[in-house]
Structure formats: C-alpha cells, structure tokens
Amino acid sequence: MLKNYFKIALAVLKRRKFFTFISLFGISFTLTILMVTTALIDKVLSPAYPDYRRDRSLYISKASLLNTKEGWYNGSSVSFRFLNDYVAKMKTPEKVGIFTFSSSANAYVNNKKLVIEYKYTNAPFWEIAEFDFLEGKPYNEQQVQQAARVAVITDRTATKYFGRAEGVTGKYIELDNVNYRVSGVVKGIPRSNRNFYGEIYLPYSVSKNFNGMAGTTGVRDLSVQDRFIGKYGAVLLARSEADVPAMRAEYAQLLKKVFKPQTEYDKLYIHAESIVEGLARNIFGNNEETGIVRMFTFAALLVFLFLLLPTINLVNINITRIMERSSEIGVRKAFGASSRTLVYQFLIENIILTLLGGLIGLVLSSIAIYMFNQADILPDLNLALNLKVLVFGLLLCLVFGFLSGVYPAWRMSRMNVVYALKAK
Amino acid sequence: MLKHLFKLIWNKRKQNVLFLSEILVSFAVIFAVMSMLVNYYLNYSKPSGIEYERVWSVSYRNPLKTENRDSLSLFYENIRRALKAMPQVREVTYSSANFPYSGSVSTTGFSYKGNNLNPINTYMVEDDYQKVLGMKLVEGRWFNSDQDRLNAVKPMVINTSLKRAMFGDDAAAGKTVQADDEKERWKIIGVVEDVKADGDYRPTGPAFYRKIDTASFSWLGNLLIKVGPDADAAFESKMSKLLSSMMQNTDLEIRHMDEMRDSKNGETIIPVIIFMTVAGFLIFNVALGLFGVLWYNISQRRAEIGLRMAIGASSGSISGQLVSESLLLASLSLVVGTFFAIQFPLLSVFNVPAGVYLIALLLSILFIYLLVIFCAFYPGRQAAAIHPAIALHEE
Numbered sequence: 060m061l062k063n064y065f066k067i068a069l070a071v072l073k074r075r076k077f078f079t080f081i082s083l084f085g086i087s088f089t090l091t092i093l094m095v096t097t098a099l100i101d102k103v104l105s106p107a108y109p110d111y112r113r114d115r116s117l118y119i120s121k122a123s124l125l126n127t128k129e130g131w132y133n134g135s136s137v138s139f140r141f142l143n144d145y146v147a148k149m150k151t152p153e154k155v156g157i158f159t160f161s162s163s164a165n166a167y168v169n170n171k172k173l174v175i176e177y178k179y180t181n182a183p184f185w186e187i188a189e190f191d192f193l194e195g196k197p198y199n200e201q202q203v204q205q206a207a208r209v210a211v212i213t214d215r216t217a218t219k220y221f222g223r224a225e226g227v228t229g230k231y232i233e234l235d236n237v238n239y240r241v242s243g244v245v246k247g248i249p250r251s252n253r254n255f256y257g258e259i260y261l262p263y264s265v266s267k268n269f270n271g272m273a274g275t276t277g278v279r280d281l282s283v284q285d286r287f288i289g290k291y292g293a294v295l296l297a298r299s300e301a302d303v304p305a306m307r308a309e310y311a312q313l314l315k316k317v318f319k320p321q322t323e324y325d326k327l328y329i330h331a332e333s334i335v336e337g338l339a340r341n342i343f344g345n346n347e348e349t350g351i352v353r354m355f356t357f358a359a360l361l362v363f364l365f366l367l368l369p370t371i372n373l374v375n376i377n378i379t380r381i382m383e384r385s386s387e388i389g390v391r392k393a394f395g396a397s398s399r400t401l402v403y404q405f406l407i408e409n410i411i412l413t414l415l416g417g418l419i420g421l422v423l424s425s426i427a428i429y430m431f432n433q434a435d436i437l438p439d440l441n442l443a444l445n446l447k448v449l450v451f452g453l454l455l456c457l458v459f460g461f462l463s464g465v466y467p468a469w470r471m472s473r474m475n476v477v478y479a480l481k482a483k
Numbered sequence: 484m485l486k487h488l489f490k491l492i493w494n495k496r497k498q499n500v501l502f503l504s505e506i507l508v509s510f511a512v513i514f515a516v517m518s519m520l521v522n523y524y525l526n527y528s529k530p531s532g533i534e535y536e537r538v539w540s541v542s543y544r545n546p547l548k549t550e551n552r553d554s555l556s557l558f559y560e561n562i563r564r565a566l567k568a569m570p571q572v573r574e575v576t577y578s579s580a581n582f583p584y585s586g587s588v589s590t591t592g593f594s595y596k597g598n599n600l601n602p603i604n605t606y607m608v609e610d611d612y613q614k615v616l617g618m619k620l621v622e623g624r625w626f627n628s629d630q631d632r633l634n635a636v637k638p639m640v641i642n643t644s645l646k647r648a649m650f651g652d653d654a655a656a657g658k659t660v661q662a663d664d665e666k667e668r669w670k671i672i673g674v675v676e677d678v679k680a681d682g683d684y685r686p687t688g689p690a691f692y693r694k695i696d697t698a699s700f701s702w703l704g705n706l707l708i709k710v711g712p713d714a715d716a717a718f719e720s721k722m723s724k725l726l727s728s729m730m731q732n733t734d735l736e737i738r739h740m741d742e743m744r745d746s747k748n749g750e751t752i753i754p755v756i757i758f759m760t761v762a763g764f765l766i767f768n769v770a771l772g773l774f775g776v777l778w779y780n781i782s783q784r785r786a787e788i789g790l791r792m793a794i795g796a797s798s799g800s801i802s803g804q805l806v807s808e809s810l811l812l813a814s815l816s817l818v819v820g821t822f823f824a825i826q827f828p829l830l831s832v833f834n835v836p837a838g839v840y841l842i843a844l845l846l847s848i849l850f851i852y853l854l855v856i857f858c859a860f861y862p863g864r865q866a867a868a869i870h871p872a873i874a875l876h877e878e
C-alpha cells in the first residue's frame with residue numbers, strides 16, 4: 060500500500076513542476092536555516108574541545124553586589140581573592156581552575172602591530188581543560204608560584220607572531236613590552252567559548268596588576284567590592300556527575316559564610332552554574348531565577364513563528380494541488396473509499412514530499428556549513444552536521460509535513476462526491 | 484464595481500482565508516525589517532559629531548598607590564609632556580572610560596523644572612578633549628582652564644539633545660542651572676553637536692561633559708591621542724615602549740578609534756544582514772506561493788472570464804479586475820496588520836521614535852502591494868489572453 064502511495068506521490072510531483080519547485084524550495088530552505096542554527100547552538104552548548112567534562116563542571120563568571128534599599132548595583136567579574144582563598148579550597152571539587160576573561164594587548168613584530176588576546180590562569184586550569192598540545196607543555200604550579208614569565212600560545216598566535224606554528228617552544232614572545240618564554244603551543248578554540256578562549260595564556264602571578272592589587276601591603280584597605288568583584292572567573296570540576304549537587308550545596312554554604320549583609324551592600328550574588336543556566340540567566344533571567352523556562356519558551360515560539368509562513372504557504376499550495384485532483388478523489392469516494400483512508404493517503408504523500416525537501420535541505424545545509432567553515436567567519440569554530448542535528452532535522456520534517464498536510468486533507472475528505480465528479 | 488468585487492471575495496471566503504493569513508504574516512515580517520532599517524538609516528544619516536580618524540586610545544590602570552593630588556598630577560603631567568614631545572603626536576587628553584566607540588557607558592539622571600531626564604550620558608573630559616576628537620561647538624565655548632578658574636560656579640558643556648530637552652529652542656550657553664532637589668549649581672558654557680558614541684547606526688541621547696580634576700587621576704584609565712598622518716606601527720611601538728617605561732605595573736593597550744568604530748558598527752550590521760537574508764528568503768517563498776495560488780485560481784475561472792469577454796469586456800479590464808481583486812484581498816489583511824502595527828508607535832515600544840514606525844508602516848504597505856501586483860500581473864495577463872470561444876466551449 061505504502062509503495063503505491065509513494066508511486067502516486069511521485070507521479071503527482073512530476074505533473075506540476077512549478078508547484079513542486081515552490082514546495083520543495085520552501086521546505087528545503089526552511090530546514091536549512093533551522094539545521095544550521097541548531098548546529099551552531101549545539102556547538103556552543105554541548106561539550107566540545109577543550110572542556111569535554113561540562114556535565115560535571117560548574118562555572119563562575121559574574122559577581123554582583125546590591126543595595127536593595129537605595130537601588131545601588133555594582134557588578135563585574137569575580138575577584139581573584141574570593142576564588143583563590145575560598146572557592147579553590149572547597150572539598151567536593153576535584154579541581155578548581157581560575158582565569159581572567161580575555162582582554163587584548165599589543166605586540167609589535169617587524170613594524171607590524173598585532174592585537175593579541177591574553178588570559179591569565181592558574182595551574183589547575185590546564186588539568187581541567189583538555190587542550191591539544193601541538194608541542195611543549197603547560198606551565199605548572201611551581202612556575203605560577205614563582206611568577207615565571209612563561210606562556211602557552213595557540214597555533215594561530217604562533218603563525219601570526221613567528222610566521223610558523225612549529226618549533227617555537229622556548230622562543231620569546233613580546234607582549235605589551237614584556238618578554239615571555241613560550242612553553243607550549245595548543246590548538247586554538249573559538250571565541251564563543253568565553254571561559255577558555257584566549258590567544259596567549261599566562262600565569263596569573265605575572266599580571267602587572269597582581270602585585271598592586273588592593274589588600275597587599277602599601278595599598279588601600281580591602282573594600283567589599285575588592286573582596287568580591289574583580290576580573291576573574293572559575294571552573295569547578297566535580298569528581299563525578301553525581302557529585303555536582305553536593306558541590307552546589309557546598310558552594311551555597313560557602314557563599315553564606317563569606318558574605319554577611321551590611322549597610323553598604325545587603326546582597327551578594329555569585330552564581331556557580333552550568334553553561335546553559337549561565338546563558339539563560341544572562342539573557343532571560345535575573346539574579347533570583349535562571350530563566351531557563353523562559354528561554355526554552357522563547358526559542359520554541361521563535362521556531363514556531365519562523366515555520367508559520369512556509370507552513371501557510373505550503374498549505375495554500377497543497378489545497379490547490381488537491382483541488383486539482385478532485386475528479387480522482389470523487390472516483391475513489393464513489394467506489395467506497397472512506398474519508399480516513401483518503402486523509403491517510405494525502406498525509407503520507409505530503410510527508411513524502413517534506414522528506415524529499417528535507418533531503419535537499421540536508422544537502423543545502425552541508426553546503427552552507429562547508430561555506431561557513433571555509434569563510435572562517437568565527438575563527439576556529441567548525442560546525443558539523445552531527446547525529447543530534449540530523450535527528451532534529453528529521454523530526455522537523457515530520458512535524459512540518461504533518462502540519463501542512465492535515466488541513467488540506469481534511470478539506471478534501473469533506474468534498475462532496477457529486478461536485479468532485481462534476482468538476483471537469 | 485467595488486461592491487461587486489467584495490461580493491466575489493465574500494463568496495470565496497473559505498479559499499481566501501489562507502491567502503489572507505499569508506499576507507498578514509508577511510506584512511508582520513516586512514514591518515519588522517522595515518522598522519529596523521528605517522531606524523538605522525535615520526541614525527546613519529546624522530553626522531557622527533567627531534573626527535575619529537588618527538585618534539588612538541591608550542588604556543591603563545593607575546599604578547600609583549598614593550592618593551596625594553600633587554604627586555598624581557605631577558606624574559600624569561609628565562606623561563602628557565613626554566607624549567607631546569613626540570613629533571607625530573598632535574594632541575593628548577585624559578578621558579573617562581566612556582569615550583566614543585569604547586562600549587563603556589556611564590549615565591546619570593536628574594529632573595529639571597519638573598522634566599525628568601534619564602538616562603543622560605556623562606563624560607569626564609579635559610581642555611584638549613574637543614581638539615583631539617574634533618567635536619563641533621554649536622554655541623558658547625569649550626573648557627579652558629584659564630577662563631574657567633575665574634568662575635565661581637562649576638562649568639559644564641552639554642550636547643544638542645540635552646539642550647533641546649532642557650531649553651527647547653532657546654540659547655543655553657551662559658545659563659546657570661540647578662537640578663530639582665539638588666544643591667549644586669552648574670554654569671553651561673557651551674553646547675556641542677551630538678556625538679554618535681555607540682557607532683553610526685545607534686541613536687545619540689542627551690549628554691553632558693564635566694571637567695576632570697586632579698583627584699580623578701587616581702581612577703582614570705584612558706588617554707586619547709590625536710596623531711599625525713606619519714604615525715605608523717613603528718611609531719606606535721616606540722610610543723608603547725615609552726609609556727611602559729613611564730608607567731610600570733600596569734597593562735597597556737593602544738587601540739585605534741576607527742577600528743573601534745568598525746567593530747561597533749559590525750555589532751549592529753551583522754544581525755541586520757542575517758535577519759534580512761532570512762526575511763528575504765521567506766518573502767521569496769511567499770511570492771512564489773502567491774504566484775502559484777493566483778495562477779490556479781484564474782485557471783479555475785476560465786469559464787467566467789470567457790463569458791465576460793464574450794459580452795464585450797476588453798482584455799485590459801479582465802486583467803485589471805483580477806489584479807484589483809488580489810489587491811482588495813491584500814488590503815483586507817493590511818487593515819488588520821496596520822491595526823496591530825499602529826500599536827507600536829502608540830505604545831512607543833523599544834523607545835523608538837514614532838516617526839520611524841510610521842515610515843516603516845507606509846513602506847511595508849507599499850511593499851506588500853507591489854508584491855501582490857507583481858504576483859498577480861502575469862496570471863492576470865494569461866487570463867486576458869483566454870479566447871472566449873475556447874473557454875466557453877469547455878463548459
């Protein structure tokens with residue numbers, strides 16, 4: 060039976076080439092956009108090089124101090140002091156990586172200016188992030204303690220600065236008028252991974268501001284802001300996925316212990332959370348709630364609205380097509396086919412059409428993704444069509460085919476036999 | 484005639500529901516795109532208010548541990564002198580972090596004569612700031628330490644937007660003002676042209692400029708330098724070396740203002756390009772769909788058309804009727820669409836001026852009409868070419 064429907068569907072498709080083109084264009088294009096977007100989102104949210112262990116990691120990136128009475132707000136990244144003195148000493152995490160979010164500095168080679176984004180990190184950062192070392196090795200705890208001027212650079216930086224990506228270990232790179240010895244070269248990562256992205260990685264102890272930090276001798280006293288707000292972020296790696304709730308609980312305890320409401324500021328928020336939570340909180344949430352529900356509702360609504368236009372279009376065309384076949388329907392009805400059989404047949408036909416469109420969409424997506432990767436729009440961000448994206452695409456095809464097939468099929472099934480036979 | 488057309492449409496209401504909703508949704512998409520484009524274009528057509536070419540910014544962190552005004556002043560004046568001694572340097576000024584295109588924002592708000600003004604950008608500047616950025620004065624003068632010292636009231640410079648909000652069309656320079664509920668009095672010494680500090684496509688808002696005092700050097704972190712045309716990377720490297728030898732224990736970064744402007748503009752343009760590509764393909768999709776449906780409808784009505792031609796209708800009036808039928812249909816959708824669209828200026832959504840929405844509304848209506856005419860024209864011509872004898876014979 061299915062085989063028969065398939066044959067009919069193909070015959071109908073061939074009959075009206077213009078309509079077939081419109082339908083297939085609409086379906087394949089819509090799916091291409093959705094699949095490329097999914098691939099992009101998947102790349103940003105799923106575990107990828109270099110932090111493969113996102114399911115047992117929590118990230119800290121923002122601190123905010125509030126005075127709820129006066130409406131004062133003071134927020135930025137987190138202070139090194141808070142992360143190093145308290146968070147790094149927690150018991151549940153296996154390791155705590157501390158880093159700055161990258162900022163840029165200038166290097167001058169051969170009378171050319173290079174802008175290089177640098178990131179200060181501690182030593183455990185290298186154990187949490189599983190970087191591919193093309194050569195050399197990361198700096199260790201001892202080097203960090205001694206404030207050794209060593210650096211890990213990415214292959215892109217090596218090519219920019221030295222003109223080649225190999226054999227640069229042990230050479231010196233001058234950044235902002237300071238010489239650093241290259242201790243290793245890693246494969247670069249895309250900028251979208253804000254926690255780990257950098258073009259050159261340096262031990263936090265060589266930071267020029269580090270010795271002048273508030274609280275060290277000779278500098279003004281520690282204020283509340285200095286204690287919590289700074290330029291750093293952290294990643295907390297639990298021993299296993301099951302340990303994550305315990306880690307969250309310990310962190311909440313710690314935060315309560317460290318900060319007591321005071322006259323200047325009565326609320327402190329520093330969240331340790333997963334990547335998805337952080338993203339949702341940034342865009343849709345606030346300090347009290349993550350806004351994950353709102354984010355997914357918004358995304359679903361957006362996809363729905365985006366699908367709406369092609370769906371209406373497809374419904375329009377489907378009705379036109381079906382009305383053209385009214386004599387065929389009339390004959391089948393006259394010979395006793397039930398409405399349900401007919402609806403079933405048209406739905407299947409329509410789903411075959413959408414799947415065909417989906418196939419073209421898949422080819423178009425691969426071309427779009429290939430072009431995106433080739434054009435190097437976001438350096439080091441290489442999209443790929445993986446299984447997740449494919450399943451999502453297939454699901455979309457089915458939903459799309461179903462949505463755009465139901466109404467025309469229902470209209471058709473209610474057609475009166477006499478009129479159907481009379482038309483032509 | 485119109486009544487007759489309405490009757491025809493009403494008789495086919497079931498078939499037309501989808502056509503109507505398709506037009507409605509495309510109208511919504513076009514209205515969104517048009518609003519965005521009109522808004523950006525209107526902002527783009529205004530002057531940028533500064534000369535950003537060959538202006539470099541240097542960011543640093545105050546490395547001094549002292550709070551003493553004299554030693555701070557001595558240290559930073561030394562740096563200024565050393566920079567000015569370089570042949571390629573034209574002008575040097577210290578600035579708060581929120582200089583144009585920096586992405587950093589500092590705002591405040593006050594009410595003046597019961598008129599609540601919020602947010603207002605505030606900039607901390609020096610005498611040479613105007614020269615470095617080439618800002619244009621509309622009235623009065625810029626800061627000048629020799630003259631300002633004579634005033635008992637603190638001087639401030641405001642921009643055109645703030646002037647308009649506070650004084651309307653009256654002159655502002657020379658007036659002494661005091662915000663409601665505040666003790667401090669300020670003397671407005673000049674009015675400058677608005678500066679598009681967030682890039683060429685972003686609106687300017689009200690802003691005022693105040694002078695840096697020597698105590699501010701403990702938290703300031705930016706230098707703006709106007710350089711000559713002969714300033715190249717070799718010179719930049721030299722300047723960077725000089726600055727790091729004079730200011731130790733701080734990160735330094737030199738950036739070029741024209742590049743900062745490009746990246747600021749990119750933040751606006753890239754989403755627009757993505758949005759327009761998607762909308763463009765959606766509309767193309769709709770156009771093909773409309774074309775197909777209209778074509779089919781007309782081929783269904785061959786008998787009717789044949790009859791009309793047989794009793795003497797010209798081919799022009801046939802295609803005219805078909806096109807105007809489609810236009811009438813589209814108008815029904817547009818009435819509904821306009822009802823929703825008009826809420827945007829009424830509720831002033833997203834703080835965009837009402838004029839933007841109105842222009843966008845007109846453009847979207849025009850666009851939809853053109854789209855429908857374009858899609859209906861060819862099928863209409865086809866219908867007009869029908870031979871009455873053949874069409875009637877089929878029946």
